[in-house]
Structures are given as structure tokens and as C-alpha cells.
Amino acid sequence: MRELVYYVAVSLDGYIAGPDGQFDAFPMEGDHMQGIFERFPDTIPTVAAAAMDLDQSAGRFDTVVMGWNTYAVGLPHGLTSPYRHLDQVVFTRSHLHDDLGERPNLTVTDENPVEVVRRLKAEPGRSIWLCGGSALATTLVDEIDRLVLKRSPLVLGDGIPLFAASGYAPRAFDEVSTTTFRSGVVISEYARRR
Incomplete structure (x- = not known):
């Protein structure tokens, strides 16, 4: 069975973004970035990975799930399908019919996230990345x-x-x-105790 993995940047005081969704305080330079490129290349937006000539085929995910606010971060930059190398599922109740233009490999749904994730877990494939945000993580x-x-x-x-x-x-x-890492970033992985 596939796993749901909550892979996310977090501050020492437990925040994944600022009050208005800001994430620019998180360091985007340093030796930890090479560690991310090696272990989690599939978590880099498709366009950015292509610009870096980063091979995303060896990643651990083939699906990403996220809430609308996490997804909407890329919209002002024209990113209607930020992780088009993955199957993307965006959960929303209020933006189902927004005209997003072309959005390869992206599904916007108001289905129950727990039911969707359970269905995804039962299908063959790689792990499922829970990208954010906090309300969706709590639901799941x-x-x-x-x-x-x-x-x-x-x-x-x-x-x-x-x-x-x-x-x-x-x-x-x-x-x-x-x-x-020398940058001060620490990447820790935890498995649910069964």
C-alpha cells in the first residue's frame, strides 16, 4: 500500500508559513538544497527543475495533494500546474469552477480528502506527497x-x-x-508508530 508523506518546511516554532502564507524566510540557498535535490527532486516545481536540469524521475512521489491556499501561491506567476510531473489533487470548496486555463495532471475537487487519499493509497504507485497546508494536514x-x-x-x-x-x-x-546541514537546516523523517 502507498504511503502518505507530509513533506514540509517548518520553523523552530512550528510554522510552515507566515500569517499571510509567506514562505520567503525559509532558506532557499545552502548545502541542504543539494540534499533536497538528491532525495526529493520530485518536490521541486516542474518549471524550476527543468531550468536546473534536475532529473525528477528518481523521486519517491508520483502524486501530490494540497489545499487551495498552497496551490494558489503559484497562480500569480502563471503556475496553474506547478508539479505537472506528478498527479496533482487540489482540495477546495470555493474554487471548483475557477478558470485556471491549462492545467496538465491537475484535478480540483471538493471530495472528502480522507476518502480521496484512502482511494489513492489503494492504487499501485509511489508515495503520495502531502504538500500542505495546515488545515488539510489536520484533516488527514x-x-x-x-x-x-x-x-x-x-x-x-x-x-x-x-x-x-x-x-x-x-x-x-x-x-x-x-x-x-551546515546551513542549519535539519531534515528529519518520522514513520507512524503502528
């Missing part, structure tokens, strides 16, 4: 098989948390690996 928390956290050495002070508040309900994960 019991479907998440792995967390891959790119912890950056910064404190945002406010913003969009890794998971939205949903009531106290501990879920245990075991550390699989941790890599520390």
Missing part, C-alpha cells in the same frame, strides 16, 4: 504514514502551524533518519 492526520520535516533555524513568531488546532489527541511517530 490519521492517514499520514510519514513526516519529513525540513526544520529551518528560524523563529517566525506567528503564522500557519504545521497542524491546525483540532483537540488533544496524541499520535506517535518514530524517527527514521535525521540529516543536519
Whole structure:
């Protein structure tokens, strides 16, 4: 069965973006980027990977799921299909009929995310990347098989948390690996404890 992997950048104080969705504080230069290019080349937007001549075929994902706010970050830049090398599923209730133009390999849906992810997990293929955001991650928390956290050495002070508040309900994960880079970024992978 395929795994759902929440792969995301996070600050030391647990935010994946600023209050208005800003993510420019996260370091985009440094030795951690080479680690990302090697281990997670499929998480780089298709256009950026092509510009870097980055081979995305060896990645671990073939599908990405995300909420509308995460998806919409690329719209002002004309990115209507940011990860067109993957099957993309965007969850929304209010933007189903927006005219997005051409959007290869992208489905916009108001279906229940849990049902969609369970269906995807039952199909053959590689892992499924949960790209964000926090509300979707909270909805899918019991479907998440792995967390891959790119912890950056910064404190945002406010913003969009890794998971939205949903009531106290501990879920245990075991550390699989941790890599520390000179840039100060630490990439840790955790598997759900069964």
C-alpha cells in the first residue's frame, strides 16, 4: 500500500508559513538544497527543475495533494500546474469552477480528502506527497504514514502551524533518519508508530 508523506518546511516554532502564507524566510540557498535535490527532486516545481536540469524521475512521489491556499501561491506567476510531473489533487470548496486555463495532471475537487487519499493509497504507485497546508494536514492526520520535516533555524513568531488546532489527541511517530546541514537546516523523517 502507498504511503502518505507530509513533506514540509517548518520553523523552530512550528510554522510552515507566515500569517499571510509567506514562505520567503525559509532558506532557499545552502548545502541542504543539494540534499533536497538528491532525495526529493520530485518536490521541486516542474518549471524550476527543468531550468536546473534536475532529473525528477528518481523521486519517491508520483502524486501530490494540497489545499487551495498552497496551490494558489503559484497562480500569480502563471503556475496553474506547478508539479505537472506528478498527479496533482487540489482540495477546495470555493474554487471548483475557477478558470485556471491549462492545467496538465491537475484535478480540483471538493471530495472528502480522507476518502480521496484512502482511494489513492489503494492504487499501485509511489508515495503520495502531502504538500500542505495546515488545515488539510489536520484533516488527514490519521492517514499520514510519514513526516519529513525540513526544520529551518528560524523563529517566525506567528503564522500557519504545521497542524491546525483540532483537540488533544496524541499520535506517535518514530524517527527514521535525521540529516543536519551546515546551513542549519535539519531534515528529519518520522514513520507512524503502528
